[in-house]
Amino acid sequence: MDGRAVAPAAGTVLNALATGTGSAFAIDAYTEATVELDAGGEVTGEITGAPDADTHLIERCVESVVERFGDGQGGHVRTESEVPMASGLKSSSAAANATVLATLDALGTADEISREDACRIGVDAARDAGVTITGAFDDASASMLGGVTVTDNTEDELLARDEVDWDVLVWTPPERSFSADADVERCKRVAPMADLVAELALDGAYGRAMTVNGLAYCAALGFPTDPLIEAMDRVAGVSLSGTGPSFTAVGDRADLEALQDDWNDREGNTWLTTTQTDGARTT
Known part of the structure; x- marks a missing residue:
């Protein structure tokens, strides 16, 4: 019972x-998840290239x-990613989406x-794992569905989705910024x-x-x-992505x-990339 899926990273239009x-x-950068199911009942995980990373999500x-x-x-479950962790480029949402789809693939379901509902499973798991403050349905929906999405994260409701065709420039500083550590009251x-x-x-x-x-x-x-x-x-637009530290520009x-x-x-x-409109998929 094996499954595999990939999900794209994302940039921010509006921080929730x-x-x-x-x-x-x-955006056209990906996280891949491979899931191997068995009858043992216990789930373990690993993140390729980051042996000490938290795999709870x-x-x-x-x-x-x-x-x-x-x-x-x-x-x-094993994930491998082109997206640096804790960089504001929605690596957690991409990992969750890819893992959910890979598990569904392994089960044949x-x-x-x-x-949309598969995306919500990953959002709920992110809340359970404590890696998000808002639930990140905006980030997760963009990654799962492709294109640009606008969402109500308090209700996990998709308000709008559109397809855009932009080139994208990303700057990622060497430091890391975990969204769960952001000063919510100041925001x-x-x-x-x-x-x-x-x-x-x-x-x-x-x-x-x-x-x-x-x-x-900022x-x-x-x-x-x-x-x-x-x-x-x-450029057409430029922003801090998520809670940083990456910046993205489009145009x-x-x-x-x-x-x-x-x-x-x-x-x-x-690095230069493009927008992605297909979203996550099994492979």
Whole structure:
């Protein structure tokens, strides 16, 4: 009883910490999960290249799917990712989505549940594992469904989904930032700006929404605004991604390549990719 699936990472349009409304877009970088089920009842996990990493989330994803569709199976889940952990690029959501789909694949029940509901299984598992504050349905839905999504994370409700075709520039500094450690009370003070970002996103003005979000959350979370200022007059949108430390910019390839020359002067890694509209899938 083996299954395998991949799920894309994502960037932020609107961080949901202030109001519970969030928005994210899938990017062409992936986490793969392989699940091997057995009759033992115990679930173990491993993250390739990170032997000391916490595997509670992916293990809980397997357990949750088995509780709903299985018959008490245990087994082993292994994830391998192109996405750096704790970088603001939704690595946890991608891992959860890939693990849920891989487990459904192993059970032969992948056709018995919509991708939206499969996404909700991973969101609930993330809450159980304590790796998210908001539930991250915005991040998870973008990863699972592809494109850009706008969500109400308090109700796990999908408010809108759209397909976008952007080139994407990512800058990831060397430090890490865990979303569960973010100062939620400070973030709630930017709620008026978050409401504006939500209005822009629901009107389809995703680039402008990103930029307003980036300014508000850099201020709330103590990240520099210099990467935003350098990008604003050259790209369609730029933002801090999640609770950082990564920044993402979207727009035309040539403009992003020029911006990359500036961002390359900073410590860390920059890379160019594209948006992804297909979402997660079994392989």
